[in-house]
């Protein structure tokens with residue numbers, strides 16, 4: 001409720017700015033506090049006093065102006081001015097309790113659903129030439145969580161796994177695959193089970209043998225001109241690589257399926273048309289034999305024009321070319337209202353350039369919102385991009401294995417007598433959730449330091465803390481199985497009941513913020529606060545030992561709604577819950 005009132009006050013200040021009552025650049029530090037004496041309402045602010053200087057009026061007059069301009073809210077029963085100019089808010093507990101009661105009986109927790117949109121989400125999108133590594137973790141899990149939340153709100157979500165499955169490095173890989181298979185079929189399959197090693201070995205061959213390199217280059221040409229044999233070889237390679245990816249997705253609990261794969265190669269047939277259309281619009285220039293587009297607003301630090309390269313001098317197309325074709329497809333075939341791109345922030349300039357160009361060239365509908373929902377780097381303890389001890393890329397599978405091993409230790413230390421099968425299953429959930437949650441709970445645009453110790457701690461905003469908090473709330477019902485709640489009603493009397501109720505009522509707002517900006521950490525912060533709010537409630541308000549039957553039932557409902565909200569929130573983050581741990 002504090003943040004609800006703060007947001008009402010923020011809106012009021014905005015309207016003051018429009019009316020010229022306060023300067024447009026005024027930054028208010030809005031403070032809303034719980035009152036000590038409830039005869040003064042539930043919440044109070046000193047905002048009027050803070051505005052005396054800029055608004056040049058006495059505080060009580062400003063307080064009155066604030067009240068007159070305050071947006072209506074069903075949660076506010078009454079507003080009063082007190083003393084020198086404090087504003088006191090009385091929360092309407094009945095409205096709040098009714099809202100919670102409705103949420104309890106609703107699949108979408110009483111959230112008001114927005115107008116349905118078609119939203120394309122580009123995420124994960126690894127390059128198939130290599131094995132998935134930690135660099136793909138963020139895109140995969142942040143994207144998947146936002147996808148879940150958008151679907152929860154009723155949107156039509158189209159997942160696009162824009163895999164890198166095209167390009168010159170495939171010639172080298174196919175040539176090596178061919179060579180290995182001719183020499184020793186079994187060895188070939190074995191090497192293909194570890195794409196990292198396979199790639200490195202192919203590169204060695206490419207660098208050491210001119211004959212091999214020539215064969216690789218010829219294979220690319222044949223592949224691109226649709227040669228059947230090459231295409232079959234390429235298909236086989238991609239199949240193996242995609243199989244690796246989907247093993248990781250499954251393990252991570254990521255909702256991508258093979259049907260969502262729509263990689264660079266899918267746009268191959270349209271690339272020539274992209275070039276022709278840019279040409280017809282007069283947008284193409286020549287630069288050292290390559291076809292490029294210069295856009296006024298993109299320049300180097302030195303002020304030199306910065307082109308988007310569309311076609312190389314040798315006729316090859318680029319990353320940007322297939323992105324232009326993909327945007328056209330997303331706009332005109334998939335009819336997207338929004339297209340989100342969960343891609344590393346280091347590609348920010350690329351997306352700014354191609355988004356702008358797609359609009360200028362009329363490749364996308366005016367109404368399509370193109371959004372690069374970028375993210376920072378996952379770093380090691382030294383603050384540099386996460387690497388193995390020997391400096392290599394960390395394979396995602398290895399990282400998940402280590403998380404699992406550590407989770408087994410953690411769960412065992414808490415439950416030395418637990419049977420092995422249960423323990424392993426709990427540890428599996430704890431391990432995966434910890435890796436996912438640690439990532440999701442950071443603002444995606446910042447870099448973060450990957451730390452097993454932190455993510456597997458029971459303290460703070462972590463998966464173990466939340467999973468455990470959930471088992472505690474859910475546990476209350478195990479002890480109350482026989483109580484009939486069909487006639488029960490939520491009544492908010494105790495302060496802590498109101499606080500918890502207020503938090504529970506914010507689920508919808510949080511979901512809106514999460515989906516509008518593609519920010520899962522907002523949901524993480526919420527479930528964490530909700531869990532803490534529940535702890536304080538549980539400490540202050542006995543549930544099963546409540547004074548009256550009505551009170552007990554009401555508190556059980558509050559616990560039930562907390563469990564439901566936590567479970568839903570976590571599931572939208574792609575985190576499984578446990579009944580015990």
Ligand code: ARG
Pocket residue numbers: 122125126127162163164323326341343
């Ligand atoms: N495959 C690219 C990479 O690994 C990411 C592709 C992102 N999506 C896109 N439409 N460009 O860097």
